[in-house]
Amino acid sequence: ISLSLSDRVSVCVSGRYSTGTDRKFPLLEDVFRKFPHTPVNTEIKEDNERLIKEVSSLVKKYNREDITVWASMKSHILKKCRKENPSMPFMFSVPRGVQLLLLYYCGLLPFTPLPESFLQMYLPCVINRTYIPSSPIMRNRIVTYLMEKLMLPSALLKHLVERGIQVQLFVCNEDQDFQTAFSLGATGVMTDYPSRLRDYLRSHPPPRPPPSQ
Numbered sequence: 001i002s003l004s005l006s007d008r009v010s011v012c013v014s015g016r017y018s019t020g021t022d023r024k025f026p027l028l029e030d031v032f033r034k035f036p037h038t039p040v041n042t043e044i045k046e047d048n049e050r051l052i053k054e055v056s057s058l059v060k061k062y063n064r065e066d067i068t069v070w071a072s073m074k075s076h077i078l079k080k081c082r083k084e085n086p087s088m089p090f091m092f093s094v095p096r097g098v099q100l101l102l103l104y105y106c107g108l109l110p111f112t113p114l115p116e117s118f119l120q121m122y123l124p125c126v127i128n129r130t131y132i133p134s135s136p137i138m139r140n141r142i143v144t145y146l147m148e149k150l151m152l153p154s155a156l157l158k159h160l161v162e163r164g165i166q167v168q169l170f171v172c173n174e175d176q177d178f179q180t181a182f183s184l185g186a187t188g189v190m191t192d193y194p195s196r197l198r199d200y201l202r203s204h205p206p207p208r209p210p211p212s213q
Contacts, residue, residue: 157185
């Protein structure tokens, strides 16, 4: 984010620039207060015990432990989050995601308990378009193609959903990304353009669940 002399903000998201004069970032408590019934994903990016305690305290204060998710790519951070507030649902860390794939391809997944409630990961087809990785290997198209085939088989996602685990893919910013994610079996997507996702869902409503027997 860069500020000019006129105090206008210039933000670049996925190669698109937006400008404006509103430079206020909402606090987490502001979000909880304004949207008391909206699920929120709280990703802890750094190993900061004070931050973890403060987030947990706000979650308890607004009585939203069942709709606020602990998220972190790192297992040791996620372990501290769970220790601080074990009542909150949490996602697969990267190491646990690797274990998940190994269990799936070994045929042991149906017999293995899964305490996680969310699988959150990049939609491989956005790599090198929405997300530019630093690793040269990740910039190879063959590698990203194999990632999609090996990491997101429809049978795996279907199995997870049937076990009550939400599958959320990011960063989906185009209609083709939304279509790809939902066709793979994702239950949700993360986007930088919520109004675009809203318009897509209006024109492509999800199928209604079958009537209960």
